[in-house]
Amino acid sequence: MKAIGEWIRKATRQVLDPDREERLNEVVSLLYRDMQSAGEKFSLAQFKKECGYTDHDVELAKRRIYQTLLVRAWQDRKVTAAEQKTLEWVVTRLHIPRAEATQLHHLAARECFAKSLSCAMDDGALSGEEALQLEQIAMSVGMSLGEFVRMYFQNEGEDYLRGIFAACAEGGVLADDAWSRLAAATKRLGLSRRDLLSAVKVQAERLIEHVLADAKSDGELSESEERVLKKLITTFELDSESANYIKKSIAALQTIRNARRGKLPSLERPTGIAVRSGEIVHYHSPATWMQKRILKSGEQWDQHVGTVTITDNRLLFSSDTKSFDVRFGKIVSHNGATGIVRIQRMEKPESYIRVEEDEPIAYSIFEGSLALSNQTRLSQQDGAPMRHIPRDVRQRVWQRYGGRCAECSANQYLEFDHVIPVAKGGSNTDANVQLLCRKCNLKKSDLI
Numbered sequence: 001m002k003a004i005g006e007w008i009r010k011a012t013r014q015v016l017d018p019d020r021e022e023r024l025n026e027v028v029s030l031l032y033r034d035m036q037s038a039g040e041k042f043s044l045a046q047f048k049k050e051c052g053y054t055d056h057d058v059e060l061a062k063r064r065i066y067q068t069l070l071v072r073a074w075q076d077r078k079v080t081a082a083e084q085k086t087l088e089w090v091v092t093r094l095h096i097p098r099a100e101a102t103q104l105h106h107l108a109a110r111e112c113f114a115k116s117l118s119c120a121m122d123d124g125a126l127s128g129e130e131a132l133q134l135e136q137i138a139m140s141v142g143m144s145l146g147e148f149v150r151m152y153f154q155n156e157g158e159d160y161l162r163g164i165f166a167a168c169a170e171g172g173v174l175a176d177d178a179w180s181r182l183a184a185a186t187k188r189l190g191l192s193r194r195d196l197l198s199a200v201k202v203q204a205e206r207l208i209e210h211v212l213a214d215a216k217s218d219g220e221l222s223e224s225e226e227r228v229l230k231k232l233i234t235t236f237e238l239d240s241e242s243a244n245y246i247k248k249s250i251a252a253l254q255t256i257r258n259a260r261r262g263k264l265p266s267l268e269r270p271t272g273i274a275v276r277s278g279e280i281v282h283y284h285s286p287a288t289w290m291q292k293r294i295l296k297s298g299e300q301w302d303q304h305v306g307t308v309t310i311t312d313n314r315l316l317f318s319s320d321t322k323s324f325d326v327r328f329g330k331i332v333s334h335n336g337a338t339g340i341v342r343i344q345r346m347e348k349p350e351s352y353i354r355v356e357e358d359e360p361i362a363y364s365i366f367e368g369s370l371a372l373s374n375q376t377r378l379s380q381q382d383g384a385p386m387r388h389i390p391r392d393v394r395q396r397v398w399q400r401y402g403g404r405c406a407e408c409s410a411n412q413y414l415e416f417d418h419v420i421p422v423a424k425g426g427s428n429t430d431a432n433v434q435l436l437c438r439k440c441n442l443k444k445s446d447l448i
């Protein structure tokens with residue numbers, strides 16, 4: 001808003017006073033020449049009286065001269081004692097208010113500091129010599145490095161740390177050495193670890209979401225991904241809410257990994273579900289059954305809200321309106337997407353069961369139970385290997401959506417999604433892969 005306001009003011013001034021810029025340049029060069037030739041005898045009041053320009057123009061010209069001299073003095077990234085003396089002289093002679101002069105000086109110092117810092121950090125590290133150069137800049141405005149950095153960091157410095165962090169975390173991987181160099185540089189600049197962590201907090205969370213989405217994309221949490229995630233929680237000293245979210249996601253992905261390897265959880269018998277003695281319960285969750293019925297008038301879908309239970313030999317759906325159970329042997333094909341299991345029973349229309357779980361564990365447990373019980377492969381229309389999205393595609397898709405849901409811009413619970421499902425002939429290409437949050441992905445699945 002501030003920038004727009006300034007722009008409007010500037011544009012209006014130019015419309016009302018089109019020759020202003022040219023005239024101002026004249027005042028600047030006249031005033032500067034007069035100061036140089038008169039030396040100690042220079043008087044601002046005298047100049048104002050004789051030059052014939054408005055006070056306003058002269059005031060503007062004064063500041064321009066001071067700023068030009070500042071830029072010139074700072075060109076070699078330090079202000080020498082001689083330069084300092086000249087600047088002082090100009091401030092006094094031109095009657096520039098002290099506070100304003102200091103502010104302009106600090107502004108120039110900050111700009112210079114930013115340039116030097118980014119040069120110094122080009123290689124990702126801050127050497128002792130480079131730190132010394134920065135200290136010189138701080139001393140030029142009468143501050144210690146620590147004081148200066150703290151002042152600087154209240155303004156654009158945090159953006160700067162974030163910028164370096166973004167480079168460290170490129171491609172969803174936090175390079176170990178890059179992070180430790182950044183931490184070392186932060187320390188050398190006289191900032192605390194807290195300063196660094198709070199500056200990069202949001203980005204750190206984005207990085208974690210990226211690693212999580214990557215892990216979810218093939219439903220497999222590799223051991224290295226798990227290590228990375230656990231390390232990030234400690235490195236960034238995340239608060240309990242974020243840490244819990246990640247731990248929950250890790251646990252869910254671990255369950256999926258184990259299910260794929262035939263290691264299935266065994267649960268307590270859920271109350272109210274007719275489980276036979278000796279039957280092992282692997283999964284139980286609130287669920288909605290979308291029942292397809294073929295009527296004379298056409299297809300009809302009924303929804304029943306209840307629970308789904310997966311045991312070592314069947315799947316049970318139970319609700320107040322309608323229940324069914326199916327032995328694994330009677331299932332002829334199945335596939336799973338986000339939180340949805342599609343089952344084709346012998347001589348029955350297809351069924352969809354949507355679970356209310358946060359993570360897509362239902363299908364992997366279902367698959368694992370089925371495989372263990374049948375010891376055979378069923379026809380799988382949307383098998384895991386086909387769903388696998390290559391890493392470079394994931395990378396580009398993540399960039400394209402800036403780590404946000406394509407539908408609602410949410411930045412948590414993100415998943416890579418096939419626009420056209422693999423089962424329907426969709427491919428693993430950039431154009432067919434998008435980033436969706438869990439909620440939007442579920443909504444999309446509803447539209448099957």
Ligand SMILES: [Zn+2]
Nearest residue numbers: 405408437440
């Ligand atoms: Zn969304």
